[in-house]
Amino acid sequence: MNMPGLGAWFDYTVNGIVIGNIYAMLAVGLALIYGVANLVNFAHGSVYVVGAYVGWAAITYLGTPLPVTILCVVVVCGLVGVGIERLGLRPLHGSSRIAPLLATIGIALVLDQVVQLIFSPDPRAVPMQVPEWRIPIGGGTIGPLDLLIGGIGLASAAVLYGFLRFTKLGWAVRATAQDSDAAQQMGVDINKVNMAVFAIASALSGISGLLVGMYYNQINPAMSFEATLKGIVALIIGGLGNVPGAIGGSLILGLTESYGIALFGTSYRNLFAFVLLIAMLLWRPNGLFSGRSSLPPEPMTGTFIARSRPFRIPPWAVAGLIVAAALLPLLNNPYVLQIGVNSLLYGMLALSLTLVAGTVGQISLGHAALLAIGGYTSGLLAMDAGWPVAVTIPIAGIVTAGLGTLLVFPAFRLTGHYVSIATLGIGEIVSLVILNWSGLTHGAIGLGGIPPLEVFGYDLGSVEGTYWLCLVILVLLALLQLRLLSSHLGRSWRAIRDDSVAARSYGVSGNRYKALAFGFGGFGAGISGAITAHSYSYINHETFNATLSVLALTMVILGGLGNVMGAVLGATLLIALPEAFRGLAEYRILIYGLVLLLLIRFRPQGLMGTV
Amino acid sequence: MSLRRRSILTGTAGALAAAAIARPSFAADSVMVGVSGPLTGPNAQYGAQWKDAFELALEEVNPSAAHKVQYQFEDSQADPRQTVAIAQKFVNDSRIIMELGDFSSTASMAASPIYQRAKLVQFGFTNSHPDFTKGGDYMWSNSISQAEEQPSLADYAITDLGRRRLGVIHLNTDWGVTSKNLFVSAVQSKGATVTLAEGFLPNERDFRSTLVRIRDSNPDGIVIIAYYADAATIIRQIRTLGLTQTIIAVSSVYSPKLIELGGDAVNGVHTLSNFFPGEPRAEVQRFVTAFQAKYAREPDNFNATAYDTMVLVSKLVNTYGTTRAAIREGLPQVESPSVIYGTIKFDPATRRVSGAQYKKLVVKDGAFAMFQGGTPA
DSSP, X not given: OOOOOHHHHHHHHHHHHHHHHHHHHHHHHHHHHHHHHOOOOTTHHHHHHHHHHHHHHIIIIIOOOHHHHHHHHHHHHHHXXXXXXXXXXXXXXXXXXXXXXHHHHHHHHHHHHHHHHHHOSSOBOOOOOSOOOOEEETTEEEXXXXXXXXXXXXXXXXXXXXXXXXXXXXXXHHHHHHOHHXXXXXXXXXXXXXXXXXXXXXXXXXXXXXXXXXXXXOBOTTHHHHHHHHHHHHHHHHOTTOHHHHXXXXXXXXXXXXXXXXXXXXXXXXXXXXXXXXXXXXXXXXOTTOSOOSOOOOSOOSOSOOOOOOOOOOHHHHHHHHHHHHHGGGGOOHHHHHHHHHHHHHHHHHHHHIIIXXXXXXXXXXXXXXXXXXXXXXXXXXXXXOOOHHHHHHHHHHHHHHHHHHHHGGGGGOOTHHHHHHHHHHHHHHHHHHHHOXXXXXXXXXXXXXXXXXXXXXEOOSHHHHHHHHHHHHHHHHHHHHHHHTSHHHHHHHHHHHOHHHHHHTTOOHHHHHHHHHHHHHHHHXXXXXXXXXXXXXXXXXXXXXXXXXXXXXXXXXXXXXXXXXXXXXXXXXXXXXXXXXGGGGGHHHHHHHHHHHHHHHOTTTTTOOO | OHHHHXXXXXXXXXXXXXXXXHOTTOOTTEEEEEEEEOSSSTTHHHHHHHHHHHHHHHHHHGGGOSSEEEEEEXXXXXXXXXXXXXXXXXXXXXXXXXXXXXXXXXXXXXHHHHHHHHTOOEEOTTOOOTTGGGGOTTEEOOSOOHHHHHHHHHHIIIIITOOOEEEEEEESSHHHHHHHHHHHHHHHHTTOEEEEEEEEOTTOOOOHHHHXXXXXXXXXXXXXXXXXXXXXXXXXXXXXXXXXXXXXXXGGGOSHHHHHHHGGGXXXXXXXXXXOTTOOOHHXXXXXXXXXHHHSSOOXXXXXXXXXXXXXXXXXXXXXXXXXXXXHHHTTTOOEEETTTEEEOEETTTTEEOOOOOEEEEEETTEEEEOOOSSOO
16 A cells, blocks of 8 residues: 555545535535435436436526526426325325335335436536636646635535524424424424425435536536435435535545555445445434534334235135146246246345335345345355355355344444334445455356356256246245244334333343344345356346335335245336336336335235234 | 246246247347346447447357347446346346346446346346456446556656656546556656646546646646547647647547547547457457448447457357356356457456457547557557
8 A cells, every 4th residue: 555645635636626626515505405305316316417418408408507507407406306205295294104114215216217318318418607717726626616606605505504593483393303293283394394395405415416417517417326425425424414514525425545555546436435324324423513422313113014904815715826827837938937937036135125125124225235245145155266166056045144243233223214224334444345345245247157056966957847946945035034034023023123121121132133023034145146146147246226225115115025925026016017018128127216106105015914 | 927927837828828928039048138228328339339239149059059049138328227127137038147237336236136036147247346246146247447558658657658747637436546546656656757647527628727736847748538429628628728748548538429529639649458449350340340330430448348248148158058047157168259358258257358469549530540659549
């Protein structure tokens, strides 16, 4: 490691502030929304993309000057914000707090897809509408856009701070944030307040999309996820709901990334960001700029579980379904069978997630990381250590159970939103470690030539073989999970989910039971990842990406949280239906987003009911 | 499903009539190839470019050919979960005698075991991952080999432009890392130095701190291994940071989009391309003229590769036969005219093509131009 000189440190500091400046515009809006609605808005980055494209379209087609462009962006994004409040927040008032968070994920999928369908995924240049002089600072330069972005970030934070502190409406906003029922009783129209806040925050996000697009002279629909992610990390550093803190958090995030690059190199940049996120969640979940070191009280206990009576399937019907599934290869249609294999593999993942998210109530947004751990463990043992596949797959299950539990163990004391954000961060960390630890994982090149499925000399690489193997494993895992759920263990898990304090006072130690759930869930997901790796023969750090985690969560909610049969059904439906409607492929992710939204709104108990 | 299958096998009149109605254009002397590629999703533009080039190629070769080629394009979104399902569909469709695609290595290589097992040639014409053709003897590719391009790039930087100390910024993916490693060894074998190599993640936009690292390694040239969109962003930031080194970039930055996204900053950037519409060679000019007449825009690298591929398919079926086995036997021997290579001829050991020709280009006044030698900009 070469230590940079003093002049270089100055440049790294300037660069950290420049990028922190950009994060700040996102984080301020997120903080405002959290401060009022207690909601981490996952659609924030999508509004940023909408703003960028609205600005681009206004300049390109209407030739608007900068003030008019900004006005267009403010109006459209403000309306989008109002829409998010109406669809994602207001109807869910009174349901659990995680429900609006999931709804914003659905809205984000829908918005991103709509932008992509209208404007195509091709990147576009945003004409610069700001003069292009540069001010030399240290070894580099900054331009008027840097100052404009910084100015808007600071000014909006200052105005918002003043508004929240010193105006009557601001008091209403804060009162709503503290206790919306009490505020309502005191005559505050909380819906109006929420709507105003969403409009302001979304307009701000849209402006940042436009200015950042100009800054880099490039916009594309895929930039939303990164924007949301970085905004959320900055938000957590600054403290959820703390508007001035969001600016500080953004600058710290920018500096951390810049110094991380200075010391270790560019490919470690995001790793630093996410490690910082997890560290903050563990040690200062209230952010750096807050006195309290404990978590703020969570008004909810439990999680996104709608009380419902699960739909009971009689045992003979289950047996009939298993027999029917076992007879599927007789149709002699390998294409259908391959879709069956995919459904079974996702079924294993969904079983795992329904246990963790449904039965124990830890909504995980990083579940795909378990597939990656399983796939890499089995692939590496078979390739580099030369072990037989029949041995490496169960080992992959065990390693994933252990490693997965160990990774989330520190997050066990978190609840609600914090769990989701922590698991999202852990998922990203797993993927980045796989990318950077090239000595073990072959880095970006990925694992090529993974040996095919073979058990004690029997070749299971054919689609029939893989299908039967997956079916047997899925049935065993499902039966085991059903057995566990009806035992003492299952009751303890549900007790922790429903009221962790009560469970603890009855002597049910939360952490140990959560660890058991993650262990069992990790085992199934690890096996699924391992079989995937052997049947694909090639995997890399992107094979199991964050989209998969969201897809798995949609499957589980569709089937009914905690419901074993529901998880399998949800996986089958979400894998098989898009294949059946190949012609609608373009709208596939849009449909996932809509399904997620509609379920949360109208059928939170899923198709089969929660358990 | 089994019922329908049986009825087709026994050849009842009804089934035959239904098949004829469903595919009226599938004549007896036609052959079908399957294409697996992204028509939707984040890589959708590449699938669209393939289609344009396929259509043009077939319009040219089919009328005079004994066996007319048709293709069935299945949208995979370049997602491995979908390519495996498409692979099962293709290998079990007896009409399909060869498969083309998919776009990314992850997506193609996940399906390779299925094609290999079914003995159907998988022709990954954009798959430069060194392991792709190692998936089995049915995996073939005419994609540009980085093992050839990187030494040419090093030669351009060192011999033509006189650079001795090169700082490298590369995309941290299978393609980027493979290219970077080949570039570094090519530079070293020429006695020059790579001062630093920095890998960045897809979707990254801020390169200022990376560039400070590069600057402090004191290079006299900066080499960019990235696609055009990222390259444009990097080059803009190189110039706004006040760095004045010569910039040399790999052939994948060659696109009109580089100039659109990079603006004035990309003037003076050096790059290579296998395909340059301004090149006087007859095959190139014929292709460019025909493409412009049909689509009213200039073709790019992706169009040229896809066009070459479809011409090759027609050559294969009309020379070696219309079965899957005939295609596999024909590939080691075939010689097919090519926009990119002049002539496509496979090395049977690697199942790849060598001998791509590189044109040295430089961006001048907002347009790509052939590099005429002289002092670097």
